[in-house]
Amino acid sequence: MKPSSFEMYTPNNIEDALSLLDKHGDEAKIITGGQSLVPTINMRLATPKSLIDLNRIDGLRYIKKEDNKILIGGVTRHHDLETSSLIKEHCPLLGLAAGCIGHLAIRYRGTIGGSLAHADPAATLPVALLTLDGKVKTTSVNGVREFDAEEFFYGIFTTAMEENEILTEVEIPIVPKEAGYSFSTLTRIHGDFPLLAVGVLMEVEEEKIVKARLTVGGINPLTERIVDVEEMLIGKKPSDELFYEAAQSSKDFMEPESDISASAEYRLHMVGVYVEEALKNAWQNIGKVGN
Amino acid sequence: MQENTHTMNITVNGVNYEKEVPVRKLLSDFLREDLGLTGTHVGCEHGVCGACTLFVNGEAIRSCLMFAIQADGADVTTIEGLERNGELHPMQESFSECHGLQCGFCTPGMMMAAIDFLKHNPNPTEQEVKEGMSGNICRCTGYKGIVDSVLKAAPLISKLETKSKVF
Ligand SMILES: Cc1cc2nc3c(=O)[nH]c(=O)nc-3n(C[C@H](O)[C@H](O)[C@H](O)COP(=O)(O)OP(=O)(O)OC[C@H]3O[C@@H](n4cnc5c(N)ncnc54)[C@H](O)[C@@H]3O)c2cc1C
Ligand code: FES
Ligand code: FES
Numbered sequence: 001m002k003p004s005s006f007e008m009y010t011p012n013n014i015e016d017a018l019s020l021l022d023k024h025g026d027e028a029k030i031i032t033g034g035q036s037l038v039p040t041i042n043m044r045l046a047t048p049k050s051l052i053d054l055n056r057i058d059g060l061r062y063i064k065k066e067d068n069k070i071l072i073g074g075v076t077r078h079h080d081l082e083t084s085s086l087i088k089e090h091c092p093l094l095g096l097a098a099g100c101i102g103h104l105a106i107r108y109r110g111t112i113g114g115s116l117a118h119a120d121p122a123a124t125l126p127v128a129l130l131t132l133d134g135k136v137k138t139t140s141v142n143g144v145r146e147f148d149a150e151e152f153f154y155g156i157f158t159t160a161m162e163e164n165e166i167l168t169e170v171e172i173p174i175v176p177k178e179a180g181y182s183f184s185t186l187t188r189i190h191g192d193f194p195l196l197a198v199g200v201l202m203e204v205e206e207e208k209i210v211k212a213r214l215t216v217g218g219i220n221p222l223t224e225r226i227v228d229v230e231e232m233l234i235g236k237k238p239s240d241e242l243f244y245e246a247a248q249s250s251k252d253f254m255e256p257e258s259d260i261s262a263s264a265e266y267r268l269h270m271v272g273v274y275v276e277e278a279l280k281n282a283w284q285n286i287g288k289v290g291n
Numbered sequence: 292m293q294e295n296t297h298t299m300n301i302t303v304n305g306v307n308y309e310k311e312v313p314v315r316k317l318l319s320d321f322l323r324e325d326l327g328l329t330g331t332h333v334g335c336e337h338g339v340c341g342a343c344t345l346f347v348n349g350e351a352i353r354s355c356l357m358f359a360i361q362a363d364g365a366d367v368t369t370i371e372g373l374e375r376n377g378e379l380h381p382m383q384e385s386f387s388e389c390h391g392l393q394c395g396f397c398t399p400g401m402m403m404a405a406i407d408f409l410k411h412n413p414n415p416t417e418q419e420v421k422e423g424m425s426g427n428i429c430r431c432t433g434y435k436g437i438v439d440s441v442l443k444a445a446p447l448i449s450k451l452e453t454k455s456k457v458f
Binding site for chain 1: 294295297313314315316317320336337338341344350351352353355356357358360361404407408411421422423425426
């Protein structure tokens, strides 16, 4: 057997899960979809003493609308996100980001909480969370904490979460009907982890850009919005020239590296190509959210 | 060291089993070693190749990324469960007719993924088949025969009476 020995707990409610996690401390790991954790256990890169399986807890898998927000339970599957009509209507960018994760077999099991807690720099859901101005709620025996997307991610595989916390809910503000959006990924093979993922949200009033959010994932160790480029867009009239300039400027904030999949030069070039396309697409589909 | 085990109950291809299983045993290894169902193949054991794909509660998932005891109470269908009353499933027939396999290593996972894909897209284009099947790696065929097999199976599966469909 490939994994080293461990104990598995299958709590039926969140309270039991939280006290197990608190009791076992850093020797325990949460398991939800297992799509990132089990490979590392199989390779013995991770050798947890205990696993706490959240899959038997009712009430952590939901997508619902409350006032002007979409609330998503921590154990909601990628496949739930990509097929949800609420998400399609109110924040379609999130559904697109979930739908391009790996393959269907991965999306049936993998969860939003697992992906965000794992914080892989090439993951797509963090790009969506940042672009959509989402929030993350974590719960421990000490209570609930809430993070803005910007405060949540620290770097490669690291977040603001403590070891005794469970990611219990994600909150996405409803995207106004008059906004435009775009989400795209660059992959070498359909379904691979992306070399590059770009998310854009844009609002235009009286021919001027009044709101712009731009996130690039897959290049830097920390997926972040490019605030300087967003500011460059605001107050301007949308045009091909503006989007070209903004895309070229985006490259100044990227530190790509060369590896077996692609050279640093190629990655940097493609940031320019993809950001330009994404800005154009967002502008062109303004007013089409939910249609 | 004493192996840590749990007792679990699982239905595989319609047969119910109660078994004591090491906690760290993967579902793929449990099916192969404890139940002798060696039709499920194991390639990479980290979710990338698709060889171990099978149905758990109606969804085609990677059995190398699930611990056997997580399938406690589940209904599992492996490649051995496709044949009904001595008759091959249309997916098996099509793979046989269109040369969808050579060495056969990827084939069980390919067929399970293909059946699941057609559930979502019963009448796909060739390009859609290529994308839908991209999670499964084949080292022999060059994929042409596999894509042809899935395209051939699609209308045959749509015509099956619901009760004789696997899912
Ligand atoms: C072949 C393959 C291709 C993939 N391709 C992509 C891709 O293209 N894009 C992409 O973004 N991802 C991809 N992934 C990763 C996939 O998205 C995983 O589903 C996701 O990263 C982890 O979610 P999970 O539910 O499976 O978490 P698990 O694997 O169960 O856990 C991952 C980590 O998060 C912790 N954790 C899990 N849930 C919680 C929670 N609720 N609260 C606190 N901590 C928690 C665990 O302790 C563990 O450390 C791929 C995976 C595979 C196997
Ligand atoms: S053995 Fe499971 S995906 Fe390769
Ligand atoms: S037939 Fe040999 S790997 Fe596909």
